[in-house]
Amino acid sequence: MSTRRTRQLEVIWEAVKGEMSHPTADQIYERVRKDMPHISLGTVYRNLQKLAADGKLQILTIDRTQHFDPLLEKHPHFICESCGKVYDVTLDRSDEAAPVLSPETGFTVTSHQLSLYGTCEMCS
Amino acid sequence: MSTRRTRQLEVIWEAVKGEMSHPTADQIYERVRKDMPHISLGTVYRNLQKLAADGKLQILTIDRTQHFDPLLEKHPHFICESCGKVYDVTLDRSDEAAPVLSPETGFTVTSHQLSLYGTCEMCS
């Protein structure tokens, strides 16, 4: 169960660690293929999942497709309904903090995700 | 382009309009099939989309699968990471209101969705 340090994992991590564009698995695959032409898409998926399990990536599901976001810190996302681009957002009221359920509900909230939808600057 | 009132659309709407369990297209299909054994899954999808476009339903994408929620009013959802169930949520601080981006960003926010993740009562 220990995670081995393979060249594939390393190359994939290099490809996404500073990435701000919220790439999909396929986009990461295309990018990584330039360094490792024989890598397979399945391997990309498996390693992205590993990185996510490690807490190094966040998986955003937008419109039925996974996007991978290096986990710098929790932040909301803005999704343009016209072009589909995903933007990182900083809210004014900076910490509208973690929403909390009444304790008596018995639900345990471990994380949350706020998504804003609308039209981005370029599309308006 | 006008929406015709077909029996299929009606039956589908009847099946979801009071529904609080956030069913998937497939679950709605199974339900509707009891009244209309020959209805097709494609028709269910097409009509659910029509209802969503009409503003009668909200489509929640959870874990790569669409769930359909009659749109009573905007509310956050709690998704149990253990059993996958989706719950409607009312926050304490009732209106943590619509988050707003700084106006100068040029982004237009038309809607937003807050999702909480964790473990529900039955799964803990």
Added chain:
DNA sequence: GTGCTTGCAAAGATTTTGCACGGCC
């Protein structure tokens, strides 16, 4: 050597679509 990882391809799961027929207006 042991057992996690990989590449490849096939299978899965969900949703969309083409087409000819049928039914609403």
Added chain:
DNA sequence: GGCCGTGCAAAATCTTTGCAAGCAC
């Protein structure tokens, strides 16, 4: 009758998985 909606099945998307071979430790 015109046209949108339907049923059916095939296609499309995106993701996961089985398996034998390979590599990390």
